[in-house]
Amino acid sequence: MPLVHALTRQKDAWSPGQRRHLSAIAEFNCTLTHLPDMKNPVADALSRIEINAVQLGLDYNQLAKEQQQDPETTAVRTAITALQWKDVPLGDSNISILCDVSTGRPRPWIPSSLRRHVFNLIHGFSHPSRRATTRLLTQKFIWHKISRDAGNWVRSCVPCQKSKVHRHTETRPRSLPPTTKAFCSYSRGCCGTPSSFRRTSLPVHHYRSLHQMARNHPHGQRNIYFMRLLPVVRLDLQIRHS
Incomplete structure (x- = not known):
């Protein structure tokens, strides 16, 4: 489709390099036709991310054959349980499936050969938790120890383990x-001269820097030198002045 659009476009909006490429392609005697996705199955299949993007459902004809060949299914028919077994016909055919109707909706009995496939159909759609997977399975299907099998298969699910948040x-x-x-080191600035020069000092460390005061005052550097040597007593603690 991009080549068809490029060769049939009337407005010239291509760069010199694109023009040379289009000129080389147009010299060949070929017919470019765009095929939509429905008519191009090869491109549609190759454009999919994974091969198992579409999951096949449960084949009930195969399920009926597996029930006839499974010895456990024969034992279930004659077992004394609270479940109500009934042969439910499959459509208009003569095939019937053994189901449990005690919950009000038929739940097919799954032989051992199809249990993992049924689990993959339910769990592989969105990878729910163990409890949610067991609830979805028991609502639609039935077999012995279905909760135990679902829990073991959920724990061994590789995509679930990869995306698990620890x-x-x-x-x-x-x-x-x-x-x-406390207060072993204290930094402060001074303004003015010490009391030894008949002046008073004013701490202005909260609004003026030490270098600014030393640069503006004529005796700033000498005053700062003396202030470093003098101890300061605050809150009844001897602290080192810097």
Whole structure:
């Protein structure tokens, strides 16, 4: 379809490289025809991501044959259980399927040869949990130990294990020991000269930097040097001034 559109388009909107490619293709004596998906099964099949994109349903004709050949099905017919077995005819044919009608809707008895296939039909659609898969299976089908088989097959499902979200390990907060030397280091700025020069100092570290005050004041560098040597006492603690 892109080549057909490119060769039949009247408006020239191609680059020089695209023009050379189209000119080389147009020299051959060929007919370009677009085939839709319904008429091109090869391209439609190759364009699919996976080969098993479409799952086949349960073949009830094969199910009826497997029930006739399965010895467990014969034992189920004569067993004393709370289940109500009935041969349900399959459409207009003479084939009948053994089903349980105790729940109000017929549930076919699945022989051992078709149980994994039935599980893949139910679980492979959206990969639900073990409990949800068991509920969907028991609503439509019946066999001995269906819950146990469904649980084992869900645990061994490879796509479920690959997409499983593990619980993250939570790190417990560590207990920090109480500190014994609070405010051991304190940085502050000063404005003006120390009291030794008959001046007073004003801490302005909250709105002015130390380099700015030292650069603007004529005795700033000398005052800062003296302030580093003097101890500062706050909150009854001896702290080192920097």
